[in-house]
Amino acid sequence: MPAHPEGFHYDAATGRLYVNVPDHRQIDVLDRKTGQRVAAWSPPEMRSNFPMALDAAAERVAIGYRNPARLTELSTADGAVTGSIPTCGDTDDIFFDAVRSRYYVSRGEGAVDVIDRTPEGLVHHDRIRTVSGARTSLFVPELDRLFVAARAGWFGGDATILVFRPTP
Template identity: 80%
Template sequence: MVLEATIPLPNVGGRIDHMAVDLAHDRLFVAELGNGTVDSIDIARRKRSGRITGLKEPQGIGYLPARDMIVVASAGDGSVRLYAGATLMPAGTVDLGDDADNVRIDTATGTVLVGYGAGSIAVIDPARPAKIGDLPLRAHPEGFRYDVSAGRLYVNVPDRQQIDVLDRGTGRQIAAWSSPDMRSNYPMALDGAAGRIAVGYRSPARLVEMKAADGTVTGSIPLCDDTDDVSFDAKRSRYYVSCGEGAVDVINRTPDGLVHRDRIKTASGARTSLFVPELDRLFVAARAGWFGGDAAILVFRPAS
């Protein structure tokens, strides 16, 4: 990985959470949890182009290209707020009540899926906007992925040390996979074409790959500490795992299993990232330094 650019985020303090991309307008949206803001970044010009303020711990974020709409989920007040992409003006609010977290877009229906509360994934119609359904779980969901072709959601539920599998059509749980020796499963990546999911555990720090059909483990490898995002690069059959210790682990899937290719130094606390295959770039969010220095988005280009 080559560090291609550093995009400064002035006046951003505290933890930075997840990101989303608008390919049509070349924008990156950054949920700045500790700052109560969302920044819109002009990727080509490598600078901030706008800001949403007044949020309470924004952590999950998504983008609806058909509507040019940004979706922001906030932990502090349990809200899901929608904004017009062109102006960043408010376009509606859905109150979920508690710990609104990760956001995923259901591309088949145009609805928004948001994990929240003590155990549920809300189904939101952005056109109204309103919650139109709930997919129940037994504890708070962290990272999750939706395989549209299979009609399945794979959900990390760390408080129960398991991965729940839900049928999107019925909303019912159809499987639960766990390993008694693995804890704190937060990020997840999906390779739908190969029928695999990969889960990042923090205790012990490992990336575990498994078959999406039945949870059979196909690979397991040590990781950097305090992981919070993992992305799959289908072109190179490779995972990028960002960790709060200040590193990105590059892990290849090979015929012989998972192979650690490289460890890229980032910055302490830079645990969230987003790989955008259409741009062939990995964006890593680095929080402001304890002893000075602006927060920033680190832009990495795969060298091979």
């Protein structure tokens, strides 16, 4: 890697690994078999790419940029931007819900953005309040739940896991 990697996802069907490399303002695409980089994508004017989500079935990878604050979808075939929508500057995690064709974007300022992928493009569906600093999250499709970690000191003491059940 040319610099410190951040978010990454592996597509088992293609054998490709998608890796955010924010210090180089790019997404590296690696071939698992050869270990070689096969592509490097750098959407113009986008910086601080940290979280990432993969929708292998739709051949899309979503990148959370902090500057400008956007969720941007790229084609896994060639890195072309297929959609983009504003979000917050403290995006930490992104997950794709294949059942609902939706992204969950956890925001350090105390919210989760719910963004739907529609035939017309990416659409802001909802913003769910959490607490400031609760940015680490995990979506578990098998449980149909989004878990968001709130650090100690919130809610009067110990660290807490907030549990959200997506709705249609």
